[in-house]
Amino acid sequence: MIMGRWLGLLLARLAQAVPVLLVVAALAWALGLVAGDPLAATVGLDATAAERAAAAARLGLDRPLPEQYARFLLRAAQGDFGISTRLARPVGPLIAERLPATVELAGVAFLLSLAIGIVGGVVAAVWRRAATTRLLMVGTLVGMSVPTFLTGTLLILLFSAELRILPSFGRGQVVALGGWTTGLLTPGGLAALVLPATTLAIFQSALLLRLVRAGMIEALASDHIRFARARGLAGAVVLRIALMNALVPVVSAASMQLGTLVAFSVVTESVFQWPGVGQLLVQSVAAADVPVIAAYLVLVAVLFLAINLAADLLSVAIDPRLRVVDGARRWRTSPT
Amino acid sequence: MADIADMKAESLGIGARVAGALLAVIVLAVVAAPVLAPQDPFDIASLRLFDSLSPPAILDGGLMPFPLGSDGQGRDVLSAMLYGARLSFLVGALAILMAALIGVPVGIAAGYAGGVLDVALMRLADAQLAVPSILLALLADGVARALLPRSWLEASAIPILVAAIGLARWPHFARVVRTGARLHRGRDYVSAARLIGLGNFDIALDHVLPNVAGTVLVVAAVSLGLAVMDEATLSFLGVGLPVTRPSLGTLIRLGSDYLLSGEWWVVVFPALALAVPVILANIVADGLRDRLDPRARPSERLRA
Numbered sequence: 001m002i003m004g005r006w007l008g009l010l011l012a013r014l015a016q017a018v019p020v021l022l023v024v025a026a027l028a029w030a031l032g033l034v035a036g037d038p039l040a041a042t043v044g045l046d047a048t049a050a051e052r053a054a055a056a057a058r059l060g061l062d063r064p065l066p067e068q069y070a071r072f073l074l075r076a077a078q079g080d081f082g083i084s085t086r087l088a089r090p091v092g093p094l095i096a097e098r099l100p101a102t103v104e105l106a107g108v109a110f111l112l113s114l115a116i117g118i119v120g121g122v123v124a125a126v127w128r129r130a131a132t133t134r135l136l137m138v139g140t141l142v143g144m145s146v147p148t149f150l151t152g153t154l155l156i157l158l159f160s161a162e163l164r165i166l167p168s169f170g171r172g173q174v175v176a177l178g179g180w181t182t183g184l185l186t187p188g189g190l191a192a193l194v195l196p197a198t199t200l201a202i203f204q205s206a207l208l209l210r211l212v213r214a215g216m217i218e219a220l221a222s223d224h225i226r227f228a229r230a231r232g233l234a235g236a237v238v239l240r241i242a243l244m245n246a247l248v249p250v251v252s253a254a255s256m257q258l259g260t261l262v263a264f265s266v267v268t269e270s271v272f273q274w275p276g277v278g279q280l281l282v283q284s285v286a287a288a289d290v291p292v293i294a295a296y297l298v299l300v301a302v303l304f305l306a307i308n309l310a311a312d313l314l315s316v317a318i319d320p321r322l323r324v325v326d327g328a329r330r331w332r333t334s335p336t
Numbered sequence: 337m338a339d340i341a342d343m344k345a346e347s348l349g350i351g352a353r354v355a356g357a358l359l360a361v362i363v364l365a366v367v368a369a370p371v372l373a374p375q376d377p378f379d380i381a382s383l384r385l386f387d388s389l390s391p392p393a394i395l396d397g398g399l400m401p402f403p404l405g406s407d408g409q410g411r412d413v414l415s416a417m418l419y420g421a422r423l424s425f426l427v428g429a430l431a432i433l434m435a436a437l438i439g440v441p442v443g444i445a446a447g448y449a450g451g452v453l454d455v456a457l458m459r460l461a462d463a464q465l466a467v468p469s470i471l472l473a474l475l476a477d478g479v480a481r482a483l484l485p486r487s488w489l490e491a492s493a494i495p496i497l498v499a500a501i502g503l504a505r506w507p508h509f510a511r512v513v514r515t516g517a518r519l520h521r522g523r524d525y526v527s528a529a530r531l532i533g534l535g536n537f538d539i540a541l542d543h544v545l546p547n548v549a550g551t552v553l554v555v556a557a558v559s560l561g562l563a564v565m566d567e568a569t570l571s572f573l574g575v576g577l578p579v580t581r582p583s584l585g586t587l588i589r590l591g592s593d594y595l596l597s598g599e600w601w602v603v604v605f606p607a608l609a610l611a612v613p614v615i616l617a618n619i620v621a622d623g624l625r626d627r628l629d630p631r632a633r634p635s636e637r638l639r640a
Contacts, residue, residue: 020463035482141622145615147565149572149585150607153592157603161596168596256466263468270573271592282573285478288486293478300475304466 009312017305022073024301028294029072032082035290081295086287091295095277100181101171102276105268106261108197113204113261114254120205121212122243125220136209143206148264152199152271159195167192169273196272200264204257211253215246248315255311259304352623355616362613366421373415374403377582392601405601407591413601416587417609423583424571424610427497428564432556434502435563439509440552444540446510447517458514461507469504473566476500477575490578497576501566505559512555516548554624561617568610584610 047055056062060071075081081091124133143151160168172192174181183189219225219242228238266278273279277296284292365372392405392413404413446457464472477500481489484496520526520543529539570576571585579586584606591603 145618146611156595260468263471285575288481290482
């Protein structure tokens with residue numbers, strides 16, 4: 001029965017995702033058509049009319065627009081987004097070789113913020129009135145108000161310029177594993193990861209901490225937790241049950257955070273000159289490199305749709321109430 | 337839904353009121369920048385290259401025309417900060433105005449008309465809300481840069497930024513206005529207005545809009561600090577305001593070149609000029625939100 005629900009959810013979500021993807025892809029395609037001047041990119045600006053016509057025929061630009069769009073979709077599905085005007089290289093491999101750096105940075109930051117957010121949130125909910133908890137909550141407000149690029153800049157000032165204990169730019173030494181490069185296996189690579197990952201995690205952990213705390217306070221006050229306590233269940237068991245209830249909104253928030261991490265990795269990568277996809281995007285925007293911007297547009301759409309889907313499936317896995325209650329009624333409407 | 341008449345100052349917490357007062361002082365100082373600033377930082381003739389990178393005046397080696405020190409081009413850091421904050425606040429305010437000008441009509445149309453239009457518009461808003469606004473603003477900025485001729489880019493930096501941030505933030509307005517419009521659609525006075533023969537447009541303008549105005553103001557207040565942060569981030573990334581007319585974000589980017597060589601004042605003062613008003617604005621916005629929706633969780637408020 002659970003499998004059936006999951007399958008239904010999966011299919012419903014996929015059906016909603018396809019139109020969104022088609023619209024975003026149309027945007028990316030139109031951008032390339034209007035602003036990219038793919039003809040000038042292939043034959044140069046001083047080509048004769050005949051050369052331009054030949055190139056147009058070769059590129060399929062003399063075809064009706066719907067057919068061109070279909071071709072764009074077909075090539076995009078194979079990872080072919082044309083050639084970067086700034087670097088004169090195919091966009092697909094360009095992004096692929098920078099992906100490991102971004103995935104490692106965002107992944108480490110995500111785990112870091114989850115750990116800080118959940119542990120801190122539970123502590124802040126259990127010792128609600130402690131002075132340290134109040135201080136922690138003020139700290140989270142500041143952490144959420146300071147822009148990411150500023151956090152990074154100040155961390156560099158402190159740890160690289162004053163204390164001189166951590167590197168301020170680059171990935172350090174990386175090891176190639178097949179097509180993947182990793183900085184997680186060398187001391188230099190790990191040291192280089194500390195400041196960017198912390199910068200990226202600060203805002204996320206502040207947000208998660210507040211969410212977990214609010215959810216835990218609500219869950220600890222609910223009837224079934226009070227009943228469990230009254231039955232004499234051990235404190236740790238009660239906490240675990242309460243945390244499971246509190247985690248449902250956290251899962252959807254954490255998934256949004258995963259998206260936010262990708263967005264702010266753009267900023268962090270620029271601060272720390274981290275050779276990832278985000279830095280590539282900023283350089284491409286500055287140079288109006290249309291094929292890269294278009295590819296990123298589609299990539300972001302795919303990523304966010306996938307994240308939302310994963311979050312929905314995970315929510316069902318965590319909270320037993322979601323499996324019983326009719327799918328349309330979410331956890332908020334169920335009696336707690 | 338709080339009406340604007342309910343939003344008396346006394347109902348705000350003491351923290352929010354103090355923050356609001358401090359913020360007002362800062363905004364006044366920034367508006368009065370031409371009077372307060374020792375130097376016009378946009379005037380190349382006033383730059384004093386020989387006195388570049390001199391430390392704040394109270395430190396050893398500090399020179400008096402530079403109370404907070406000078407940067408790598410011999411620009412007074414205090415003056416650059418005041419003028420930079422002026423640009424940052426201006427872009428932030430215009431961007432929020434644009435977001436409201438898109439979001440409010442969309443919200444009223446969706447909430448008042450309902451049906452297919454409502455579903456379509458709100459789907460669009462939801463889809464856009466799923467993606468962080470800074471990423472959208474960056475992509476919109478990239479599109480604008482691709483569409484405009486290169487020679488226009490520097491002159492049109494402010495309109496590009498305003499459009500990029502405004503386009504990224506309209507769904508917040510559309511969402512709350514739609515809720516308000518739906519609430520008022522069924523009220524007796526709307527039916528009465530229809531009975532006396534007013535058209536949909538007139539009803540929306542004369543009866544629905546005034547009722548959602550308070551909510552719109554609160555959303556604008558909440559969004560303002562975020563829009564200023566968006567501007568600073570884009571300028572920091574080098575796709576915002578140019579070096580010749582630096583905003584706070586541009587100043588911090590330029591200053592970060594001196595991070596490792598010890599000239600900390602070039603970065604730290606502009607950073608404070610950005611962070612302090614944004615933190616104050618967030619405290620005020622938090623207080624306003626409490627008034628509007630006492631049940632909203634603190635964690636759901638910031639940087640939505």
